Amino acid sequence: MSTTLDVSPSTIDGIKRKAKSIGRKTQVSHLMALDIAAQQSGYDNFHHARRALQRGLDGPPLHSIFISAYWRDTSTKPASAGLEVLKIRLPRPLMLFLTKHQCSYARNLQGFFVEYSDHLELRVNTDTQDRAKERLIKAAIALQFIEATGLRPATNQFQRSAMKRANELPSTDHASKWVSEVAGSWLVLDEPYKHVTEGPDLARREAWVASSNLHWARLDWNGLYNPGEAVPHVLSNDANLLSRVVGAVERLSDSALKVAGQWCFHTDSYYGQYVSPARKVEGKKRKPRPGTTYRSSTNAVEFQWRPGFPTRQRPSQEMSMKNHRALGNALQRLHVSNIPQSAYQKLMRVQSELEDWMYAEYTNEKRKKMDLNAYYGRADVQGYAGVVNVLKAIQRIRSILLESYLDCKPLRDQLKNLDAAHVCVKK
Incomplete structure (x- = not known):
């Protein structure tokens, strides 16, 4: 059995809102509507409700x-x-x-x-x-x-x-x-x-x-x-x-x-960080706000900053456009291949990240050498036929990455995505 509750207000503000509603529906005066709303909440009148509720303001420490x-x-x-x-x-x-x-x-x-x-x-x-x-x-x-x-x-x-x-x-x-x-x-x-x-x-x-x-x-x-x-x-x-x-x-x-x-x-200042009273009392220092400081990493450089988000890193080397095209071609073919959804999601992360790396590597005058369709937008892309060919393509992508970049955390992150996709396809 369903229930619809008609709940009476239990605060001064609630009684006032209820009174406005009563006034619109019944055309009674606002003072009379206040008394009616208060009576619906169990008080003699609005004056009684205000005195009773104000007395209840004193409570436990906040x-x-x-x-x-x-x-x-x-x-x-x-x-x-x-x-x-x-x-x-x-x-x-x-x-x-x-x-x-x-x-x-x-x-x-x-x-x-x-x-x-x-x-x-x-x-x-x-x-x-x-x-x-x-x-x-x-x-x-x-x-x-x-x-x-x-x-x-x-x-x-x-x-x-x-x-x-x-x-x-x-x-x-x-x-x-x-x-x-x-x-x-x-x-x-x-x-x-x-x-x-x-x-x-x-x-x-x-x-x-x-x-x-x-x-x-x-x-x-x-x-x-x-x-x-x-x-x-x-x-x-x-x-x-x-x-x-x-x-x-x-x-x-x-x-x-x-x-x-x-x-x-x-x-306060945009360039500061708020330190709350509890943190001050306990003497705990704050870490810098993400996206506002530079951090170094072996064989990697930062390439994207956004306040509040972790800074993004890429390998410090520049991959040849030939290898970017080869990786993009393989990933676009995998995109239309018959593979498990879990593998697809991992590979799409690799595809998106590598395109961002390419744009970060080829800036200013180098941008003229960049193939804008390397990772997305090629026409008539055909998927790989069979599990064996899909697995070979994933391994080929892995090999090109290892040939092009020195060991670093951003590279290892993408290799993990490739390895996870490989496992999902092989099951």
Whole structure:
């Protein structure tokens, strides 16, 4: 049996939002709508609700969490850049409700990583200061949601497959998938825009839930995806989990994350690195930000830098264009040969990497000698017939690489891909 929960708000902000909804539907005055919304939450009137909820503000000590993001704006003249740091406070320390592994799977936390026990960092650049602040605010709201609900983002195929049927919910949009500590219990946060919350779309959604043996509720909360614009709903296979999460979420407000009604931002130098209080206390030094320093490697040179990403390296030697053509021809033929998907993926990595090496080797005046179709774009390419010929082609590629380059880590990485493809084909 499916369940649709009509949950009453349990915060001042929630009561105010409910009152606006009541006012639109009934045409009563705003003051009367505030009293009605408060009474639906169990209070005598709005004045009673405000006094009772404000008295409850005094609670256990909160824990500071810092979230940072770099930004570089090339639209300004001259270009401007900086590092934004947002401080929030939550009932539990960061590491008690979010692991390093889970972080990048959560809505609004993609691209962030747990830099220290009290610090999340977005390593890659955002393109403006406002965009950096937007990313930090959304990350803060996501942390608040995770801490309050006890939910964890689904991180593997087994967890996602358990809630596969939720994908069939009509007009589902911007859905994020979550699991609880109870084995087998899951929840989907569905955040469509307003047009699906009324008329035929709403009727289809309600009918689907009624026939699915699942449970759902519309939340009186701003949501994660596009706070205040999308309309959050929750869908679950566990009525108890749904009820608990709805209660927890209805008590949330972004005002709890602010100081004196304002987001607590601090702007620092783009060329610096934020060191959180916990890291300072423990005296742990930070490693340089990836993509911002030069690192040497035997027989290899760096050829691509991007802040926030590991620097890419290639062999320091230059391969002849004859050998590039030979490698490209073999890899393009393997591309259209009948080989296992696992081998195909390994070989495509080699093909892409070698083309990048070629462009890095043949720069400026040397570019005139380069064959732009060496690795991609040849017409009438025929695949290799049979496993034996495929294996010989892989071995030939390996031999040319060893003849052309001295031993180095980037070369060894590509040889590993070739060896893995060889094993997959041979099985």
